[in-house]
Amino acid sequence: MKKIQIGGVPEHFNLPWYLTLRDKSYTKEGINLRWKDYPGGTGQMCKALRDKEIDMAVILTEGMVRDIVNGNECKIVQVFVKTPLIWGIHVANNSDYTSVDDLKGTQAAISRYGSGSHLMAYVNAENNGWDPENDLDFAVIKNLDGAVEGLPNGNGDYFMWEKFMTKPYVDNETFRLLGECPTPWPCFVIAVRNDVLEEDPESIQKIVEIINITTEDFKDIPGIDTMIANRYGQQLEDVQKWLSLTEWSQEQLSDKELESIQNQLLKLDLIKSKLQKESLLHNF
Template identity: 40%
Template sequence: MIELKIGGVPEHFNTPWQLLLSSGILEKSGIAPQWTDYHGGTGLLAQALDDDDLDIGILLTEGAVQGIDKGKAFKIFSFYVDSSLTWGIHVPANSSFQNVSALEGKRYAISRFGSGSHLMAIIDAKARGWSTESMQFKVVDDLAGARASFQQGNSDIFFWEKFTTKFLVDNGEFRRVGERKTPFSCFVICVSDKAFKEKNTAVLTTLKALFQQVNDFIESTDKVSIISDFYHLKPADVEDWLKDVSWAPRPHLDPAMLQTTIDTLGELSLINKNLQINHLVGPIEALTKEL
């Protein structure tokens, strides 16, 4: 059996992965998959890929591009979720901030530098015409860290996926004062350079099985209950979320979307503006040939 280390955030986007891993299909192909939840987000996933702690990672597009630009040893093989991600802009429920305009110059809780919570805070500030030079960031590791930071009064604002944090809005711990959608497709599948070299067949077999699972899931009439039960979300919230989410039904790399990501991050001086798309992507032809 070939061990394959796979990881992503513990969020509803990764339901197809969880269904695949519980199906036993990969084991029949001689693959022993090992899934790890990365509560710290994309920055932590990028580091794990670079450290060979992960073979395959599901990363936010902007974080994957930034990680590769910084020299981390992995490549983007395909988009995984084609739709954009809706980030909730949260403040402590008992804070005096009633709208986003009151947040300029305040302290941002972020999971880590390079993660989506960090990058989207900058993208949002830039879009509002705020200075990004003096932004204050407090590294809190994950959602639990953000909750603690709010409770201790160490930060004022926290960006996180809207529906993942909705239970905290519903219970009166967080207050959502705004939203920001990513200007690009939100999740990509990344493979470490070492894994593609040493576990090529296992990687391609796994991704082939994943896209079959994605298509089966898209056609399923039980999507709401499956997601609701696995991720402990309210069925009504899942129904709302599914209206805006679109999983990629096949492996593909959209050059225009990748260029938009490069341009957006380049304008914010978060990556080299001259970064080339071919530096970001793996040999997708190997994957599409297998399929």
């Protein structure tokens, strides 16, 4: 049986993977797919791919594109979630900040350098007309738990994370939500190490086919909103709102989307040059 290691964040977007693993959908095809949670997010997974700790990852689009351009020997095989990720801009409830404008020149708490929280701080800065050189500073807090502990104690001034995952901490008044910053591109992709794609493309293609069958009908599964609410500690109405805004994908990134992502990363000085799509995408 082929053994494949996959990584992803322990968040509601990835529930389709849990369902297919629970149902032994991969085992039935002779694939021993093992899931590993990466609460530290995209930066942590990029390192795991480079270190060959995992074979594939469900990962933020901009972070994966940037890391491939910067030498990570992987390719994107498909978009996983095609709608934007809605990043909430949060401060500690005990802070004096009352608007996103107040955050200019303060310290963004990020999970790690190269992570989505790091890259999106640049997008947010550009959206607000800030100077990235002088108006951005960072404090590394590793993950959401690190922000919950650190922000009220002054370790970072604001924290950008997926809005619905942080909603319980807004509800319990750990955080206050000052604004939102949607990604200007599809939010999650499936990426695979090049050596794995070369050695066993059939297994990767089969894994993608199986997850696509589940995501096509995911929102129609009876009681899926209640399952998500219970599993991830969310309010049912928040889950229903999130489901209404979220669309999974069974397609590859388009040339236009890839061009847009690389142009934005280049503009923000997060990459030094662009790659041809053949170096970034793998099509079965």
